[in-house]
Amino acid sequence: xxxxxxLNQELRDARKEQILKAALIVFARRxxxxxxxxxxxxxxxxxxxxxxxxxxxxxxxxxxxVKKAANSSxxxxxxxNAFKGTPLEKLRWMTxxxxxxxxxxxxxxxxxxxxxxxxxxxxxxxxxxxxxGDQSLSPVMCTLPIIAAGQEKGEIxxxxxxxxxxxxxxxxxxxxxxxxxxxECPIPDANLLLKIFINEKGSSYHHE
Amino acid sequence: xxxxxxLNQELRDARKEQILKAALIVFARRxxxxxxxxxxxxxxxxxxxxxxxxxxxxxxxxxxxVKKAANSSxxxxxxxNAFKGTPLEKLRWMTxxxxxxxxxxxxxxxxxxxxxxxxxxxxxxxxxxxxxGDQSLSPVMCTLPIIAAGQEKGEIxxxxxxxxxxxxxxxxxxxxxxxxxxxECPIPDANLLLKIFINEKGSSYHHE
DNA sequence: GTCTATAAAGGGATAGAC
DNA sequence: GTCTATCCCTTTATAGAC
Numbered sequence: 001x002x003x004x005x006x007l008n009q010e011l012r013d014a015r016k017e018q019i020l021k022a023a024l025i026v027f028a029r030r031x032x033x034x035x036x037x038x039x040x041x042x043x044x045x046x047x048x049x050x051x052x053x054x055x056x057x058x059x060x061x062x063x064x065x066v067k068k069a070a071n072s073s074x075x076x077x078x079x080x081n082a083f084k085g086t087p088l089e090k091l092r093w094m095t096x097x098x099x100x101x102x103x104x105x106x107x108x109x110x111x112x113x114x115x116x117x118x119x120x121x122x123x124x125x126x127x128x129x130x131x132x133g134d135q136s137l138s139p140v141m142c143t144l145p146i147i148a149a150g151q152e153k154g155e156i157x158x159x160x161x162x163x164x165x166x167x168x169x170x171x172x173x174x175x176x177x178x179x180x181x182x183x184e185c186p187i188p189d190a191n192l193l194l195k196i197f198i199n200e201k202g203s204s205y206h207h208e
Numbered sequence: 209x210x211x212x213x214x215l216n217q218e219l220r221d222a223r224k225e226q227i228l229k230a231a232l233i234v235f236a237r238r239x240x241x242x243x244x245x246x247x248x249x250x251x252x253x254x255x256x257x258x259x260x261x262x263x264x265x266x267x268x269x270x271x272x273x274v275k276k277a278a279n280s281s282x283x284x285x286x287x288x289n290a291f292k293g294t295p296l297e298k299l300r301w302m303t304x305x306x307x308x309x310x311x312x313x314x315x316x317x318x319x320x321x322x323x324x325x326x327x328x329x330x331x332x333x334x335x336x337x338x339x340x341g342d343q344s345l346s347p348v349m350c351t352l353p354i355i356a357a358g359q360e361k362g363e364i365x366x367x368x369x370x371x372x373x374x375x376x377x378x379x380x381x382x383x384x385x386x387x388x389x390x391x392e393c394p395i396p397d398a399n400l401l402l403k404i405f406i407n408e409k410g411s412s413y414h415h416e
Numbered sequence: 417g418t419c420t421a422t423a424a425a426g427g428g429a430t431a432g433a434c
Numbered sequence: 435g436t437c438t439a440t441c442c443c444t445t446t447a448t449a450g451a452c
Contacts, residue, residue, distance in 0.1 A: 012435095015435090029329040030330040031241060031330055032242075033238075033242035034239070034240075034241035034329075035330075036428085037427080037428065038428095048428090049431095049437060049438070050435075050436055050437075052429065057428080058429095112327075119385055120237070121242075122242030159400065160394060162394055163394040163400070164396075164400075166396070167379070167383075167396045167401070169382065169386070170378075170383040170385070170386050171375070171379050171382055173385055174377070174379055174380070174381040174383075177327055178378050178381070186368060186371040188367075188372075188375045192367065192372075192375060193375070195403045195406075195408070196400055196403050196404065198403075199408075200406060200407075200408050219417090245446065246445080246446095254419090255420080256447095257418075257419060257447090258417075258418055258419075260446090260447065261417075261418075264447095265446085
């Protein structure tokens with residue numbers, strides 16, 4: 001008996017994943033409100049009633065995806081912090097990870113979900129709070145220490161760190177958006193983005 | 209009789225403008241599909257029936273705003289082309305205009321409308337065609353000649369011009385999006401963005 | 417010109433058959 | 435577990451009163 005229920009649980013989880021994957025695609029391209037449950041069902045190849053068998057509401061599905069997106073973005077910054085090297089090398093590593101993730105679409109779509117959740121007033125407050133709940137976990141805030149360390153070391157120009165971080169993430173968000181409009185668009189090299197951090201003359205910038 | 213009808217026409221136009229202005233605000237913040245006609249009416253301070261007296265549908269209103277946004281973005285690039293100076297100076301002037309426009313909200317909101325129209329599958333094809341209709345009028349395409357001229361002059365690094373243009377507009381779009389999430393966010397100086405175009409050593413970059 | 421009342425349609429969510 | 439039929443509310447759009 002326990003064996004069988006475990007197996008069922010696995011099947012159940014697989015179905016949930018299947019629906020979440022389909023939902024990610026249509027949410028990212030149409031927006032939360034414009035997405036109908038039947039769009040998700042069609043993308044997943046099953047009936048709309050079955051979606052309700054696995055989830056309580058459209059909002060719950062969207063909410064799960066926002067959580068997933070927020071977690072993976074925090075995770076990458078923490079990995080960058082743990083990366084061995086100078087602050088600028090940490091930033092380069094992180095930038096490369098993010099730009100590479102744009103090649104495969106799942107990460108790009110998760111990025112777009114986060115952008116939607118944080119920019120649209122049509123998103124329920126409970127969902128928005130998943131992102132704004134802990135200000136100290138925002139990408140900008142998490143990146144400030146790295147930037148400050150780089151400035152102390154003289155690797156990074158001495159502009160306002162918040163402005164630098166905002167500009168950096170504007171880049172990243174803008175590229176994610178671009179990617180959905182134009183899937184084959186050229187993705188720049190990490191070093192091109194990092195130029196905003198570097199003094200023009202006699203910098204410690206180098207190619208690997 | 210002609211006097212009176214002219215006056216009426218002016219009042220009519222003023223009302224239309226009032227509704228369009230209200231629509232811009234709610235469309236930008238909620239997205240086209242999530243915006244109800246009653247949201248627009250409430251923002252404009254009138255009844256929802258009156259909105260239908262001046263416009264045929266929600267789509268028509270959104271469509272007019274997309275046209276307006278597309279025109280003003282083309283216009284600024286043409287002005288940059290006409291600007292007296294080197295290619296890099298043209299780009300600096302254009303960047304300053306765009307960043308300054310982010311201070312006042314109307315331009316930022318128009319930017320967001322364009323981003324929505326080009327990224328969301330929920331936007332009717334007829335509206336999307338207002339932006340993709342003439343590929344040669346896209347911001348990226350219009351900016352390529354300036355970048356190429358700058359490369360020939362040695363002012364701009366010799367990377368793929370399309371990649372440079374894509375990266376530049378990713379920046380701009382990302383900043384517009386940031387502005388709506390965080391209205392008081394610091395807007396970088398034009399020179400910070402332009403660093404992506406410039407060789408690190410011995411560049412012609414200068415402060416004014 | 418402006419409003420309120422109402423028709424018509426669409427989509428979220430549920431019930432119940434298989 | 436999965437699907438179809440249905441309920442019910444929201445929203446678009448129109449009609450008609452003032």
